[in-house]
Amino acid sequence: MYNIGIDLGGTNIAAAIVDENGTIIRKGSTPTMSERDYSAIIKDMAMLALKLLEEEGIDIDDIHSVGVGSPGTPDPENGIIVYANNLRFHNTPIRQEMKKYIDKPIYLGNDANVAAFGEYECGTGLECNNLVAITLGTGVGGGIVIDGKIISGSFNGGAELGHVSINYNGITCTCGRKGCWEQYSSASALIRDAKEAATNNPQSKLNELVDGDLSKMNAKIPFDAALEGDEVADKVIKNYIKYLAIGIANVINVFQPEIVVLGGGVSAQRDNLIKPLEKEVINEIYGGKNAFKTKIKVAKLGNDAGIIGAAMLYKIYEKV
Amino acid sequence: MYNIGIDLGGTNIAAAIVDENGTIIRKGSTPTMSERDYSAIIKDMAMLALKLLEEEGIDIDDIHSVGVGSPGTPDPENGIIVYANNLRFHNTPIRQEMKKYIDKPIYLGNDANVAAFGEYECGTGLECNNLVAITLGTGVGGGIVIDGKIISGSFNGGAELGHVSINYNGITCTCGRKGCWEQYSSASALIRDAKEAATNNPQSKLNELVDGDLSKMNAKIPFDAALEGDEVADKVIKNYIKYLAIGIANVINVFQPEIVVLGGGVSAQRDNLIKPLEKEVINEIYGGKNAFKTKIKVAKLGNDAGIIGAAMLYKIYEKV
Numbered sequence A, B: 001m002y003n004i005g006i007d008l009g010g011t012n013i014a015a016a017i018v019d020e021n022g023t024i025i026r027k028g029s030t031p032t033m034s035e036r037d038y039s040a041i042i043k044d045m046a047m048l049a050l051k052l053l054e055e056e057g058i059d060i061d062d063i064h065s066v067g068v069g070s071p072g073t074p075d076p077e078n079g080i081i082v083y084a085n086n087l088r089f090h091n092t093p094i095r096q097e098m099k100k101y102i103d104k105p106i107y108l109g110n111d112a113n114v115a116a117f118g119e120y121e122c123g124t125g126l127e128c129n130n131l132v133a134i135t136l137g138t139g140v141g142g143g144i145v146i147d148g149k150i151i152s153g154s155f156n157g158g159a160e161l162g163h164v165s166i167n168y169n170g171i172t173c174t175c176g177r178k179g180c181w182e183q184y185s186s187a188s189a190l191i192r193d194a195k196e197a198a199t200n201n202p203q204s205k206l207n208e209l210v211d212g213d214l215s216k217m218n219a220k221i222p223f224d225a226a227l228e229g230d231e232v233a234d235k236v237i238k239n240y241i242k243y244l245a246i247g248i249a250n251v252i253n254v255f256q257p258e259i260v261v262l263g264g265g266v267s268a269q270r271d272n273l274i275k276p277l278e279k280e281v282i283n284e285i286y287g288g289k290n291a292f293k294t295k296i297k298v299a300k301l302g303n304d305a306g307i308i309g310a311a312m313l314y315k316i317y318e319k320v
Helices: A038-056 A094-099 A111-122 A187-200 A205-209 A221-227 A231-255 A265-269 A271-284 A302-311 B038-056 B094-099 B111-122 B187-200 B205-209 B221-227 B231-255 B265-269 B271-284 B302-311
Strands: A002-008 A012-019 A024-031 A063-070 A073-075 A080-084 A089-092 A106-110 A130-136 A140-146 A259-263 A295-298 B002-008 B012-019 B024-031 B063-070 B073-075 B080-084 B089-092 B106-110 B130-136 B140-146 B259-263 B295-298
Touching: A002 A038, A002 A111, A002 A302, A012 A038, A012 A302, A024 A038, A024 A302, A038 A063, A038 A094, A063 A094, A063 A111, A063 A302, A073 A106, A080 A094, A094 A106, A106 A111, A106 A302, A111 A130, A111 A140, A111 A259, A111 A302, A130 A231, A130 A265, A140 A231, A187 A205, A187 A221, A187 A231, A187 A265, A205 A221, A205 A231, A221 A231, A221 A271, A231 A259, A231 A271, A259 A265, A265 A271, A271 A295, B002 B038, B002 B111, B002 B302, B012 B038, B012 B302, B024 B038, B024 B302, B038 B063, B038 B094, B063 B094, B063 B111, B063 B302, B073 B106, B080 B094, B094 B106, B106 B111, B106 B302, B111 B130, B111 B140, B111 B259, B111 B302, B130 B231, B130 B265, B140 B231, B187 B205, B187 B221, B187 B231, B187 B265, B205 B221, B205 B231, B221 B231, B221 B271, B231 B259, B231 B271, B259 B265, B265 B271, B271 B295
Parallel strands: A002 A063, A063 A106, A130 A259, A259 A295, B002 B063, B063 B106, B130 B259, B259 B295
Antiparallel strands: A002 A012, A012 A024, A073 A080, A080 A089, A130 A140, B002 B012, B012 B024, B073 B080, B080 B089, B130 B140
């Protein structure tokens, strides 16, 4: 028995046939071309899935369900995306459209939540009951799984961990608030701060590593420069980790999960990030060292968390 | 069938016989005298409960369970308080001791969480599935109930909503962090700010209402002075509500509960608090006005939330 997992992104649709253990049997992708009508996008999602089945020689009868992770606010019960800004979805009937091509149970979730569920079921969280996933990318995404259920609020738009304000007079966020955590701990924030430090410190290795072209700055470069002993980059990284620790301590003080799992580009730094981060988090959490039982780990599934989590959604709704 | 609810406080033990609907049949209290050994305290809890039964003429056979809300970190499974600073509890076997006097199922929870559960089962949350309770008192307490379960983390010490930092360079909290929400939104914080404003503004009504004795300041006086048109007090209240809104928006962005229920002394202000608060919260939440579906309400059960919630704990553990 297999499930199909689909990760609908603003740029690409990724899909995979996934076995019961969460192993990807075959995967593929196709451009979203998000300017199109939803019906064309959903048709392409289905066609991609059917193509994978054909390529792999798997019969549709061996497919148990299709799961979809989508940006925006889902209504999982009715199989609808209530609202997704980037895709111009508004009460978009994903399940109904999908059923035209694949007549199987169709499950639906928000992409960040679904990726967290993937890590919970098949990745870092394999043997834990509670997990909070934090994605350090363009923004700071959040996904909360407690006792096998995705926690996203009564109106399915919660778990916006990046939009917890850690500085009420701080940097204005794209959401309109001041001091949202993602303005300090996203990869974008790190890149912004590294660029600023490079501009203010012409002697810094940061400039050398981007060949004097700040548009080449990415989230890896400040870590590389710091490792090479650059003091300016080291300060940028220390600051970044301080803010990350503040937000993670907020998460732990509320959820005390078994695991906080970090994903997104910055998490590729692994121990360069996790070790100093843990030291800062201990100083911030309620109850201090004795209360610090949550493990901070790097996501295992990487970009596949979304498709694997989508393929596993049936476990939530069928209460397997 | 009745249940006994016990709310163990640092100063008083409150207990009640509660019927299946959450109605208090008879209640009483006795001093905690927290300097005593735990066994003496727990014996008094049991004796108080038995006395209430005798006074009401209810047979012990008509009692289904005993629930206890205690400060500190519980281990509900094993019926132990792992740690409670004020009571000097350390791995204290509440269930085992209690069973010596009342041989019924004994259930246990953290006091703030249990009070939230009381509101959920029998108060403001009567017909909702998700609720976050926030107590504005000496500190800012939190209790989270989702689908009938108390969410307090894998290590039972979570839901510390008052220790979410909203200002990482802000006021140092008793917990050691900077900028914890409770430093801005507790009744204590309001009193602190009102005292400061009174000192800096001798002409303010705040001074008049405390008869020139700032030690008489409480959380009601700045609201009273503001209602009487005192500009200094009005500014204190506006600031207080601003901070409260920031923290509540953080809670909503994460949990999107059906209801945020406010308890503690400050919540007695009812519409004077809730109406301006809602306006501020709308400006702070992710998705703005359209996403604002959470209702902000004042707790219904007041000080009885703890004993009623304790009496209802069996519903969690017996999965009624």
